[in-house]
Amino acid sequence: MNDNRIPGSMARAGVLLVAALLAGCGPESTSLVRGDQLWADSAYDRAIAEYRLALRETDNDERVVARLAHAYAVTGQFDQAHRYYEELLKRAPEYTDQAVYDYMLIAARSRARGDRFGMANAVDAASELRPGLPLGETSAALARYYAQTGDAERAVDFFERALAEAPADSIPALLFELGSVQESRGNCAEAIAAFNAYRTRAPRGPRADEARWHVGNCSFEVGRDALAENRHADALRAFDTVIRLGVPQNLVDQAWFERGELLLRQGRRDEALEAYYRVLERN
Incomplete structure (x- = not known):
């Protein structure tokens, strides 16, 4: 089983997110246009800089905030992604699925590189938005993380969730x-x-x-x-x-x-x- 797979509903949310980000916010923001072009060219850090400028040009338009939050998530910057998603969801809760998708993307990547602390933070953020979110094999990884850090209560919770979802072997x-x-x-x-x-x-x-x-x-x-x-x-x-x-x-x-x-x-x-x-x- 691929440990880094994202659940289907969240994967669809990711597709919708990309589509939303490409929809644009209007021709008046040159920084936004440059940011989109740089993003398409995989110049992520420069794209983020342009999106930050676009926030001022568009008076914190929610679609620009969504771009910026997603950009930080894709580049693995959880704290920044979390900050902008928190701001965004207060004004536009319809972006919740997109935030959950990005948090789980960060969790999967953190787990793949052995960053269990980062994985736990990202899953916590996603679960806060979607309690009972299916976690697949991430449940077992979190259970072991909490067991080793001495948080036995959370370890038990995640072991029980892992048992409900795990393959027989x-x-x-x-x-x-x-x-x-x-x-x-x-x-x-x-x-x-x-x-x-x-x-x-x-x-x-x-x-x-x-x-x-x-x-x-x-x-x-x-x-x-x-x-x-x-x-x-x-x-x-x-x-x-x-x-x-x-x-x-x-x-x-x-x-x-x-x-x-x-x-x-x-x-x-x-x-x-x-x-x-x-x-x-x-x-």
């Missing part, structure tokens, strides 16, 4: 990453669900053993939390999961001991003794 890796972020947030129940989903989809996957370890580790934490809240049945199920998986090995002894304690409280003396014997056998 990409889903296991996304599930593992989602589980890791959830575990880092202390959301062990959600982490277990993600890691188990990975194990179901990729039982012999490259990270299957890691996923199993994380399920065991999180199950132990879930058991401790349940024990602290006197939810003994939930605690017993969680400790049994650690025992069944056999990982993390350094927690299995404690899981057997906690199982014994819980069974003893329930009056299940023989089962409790068996659990205590297992602790002794392992040590």
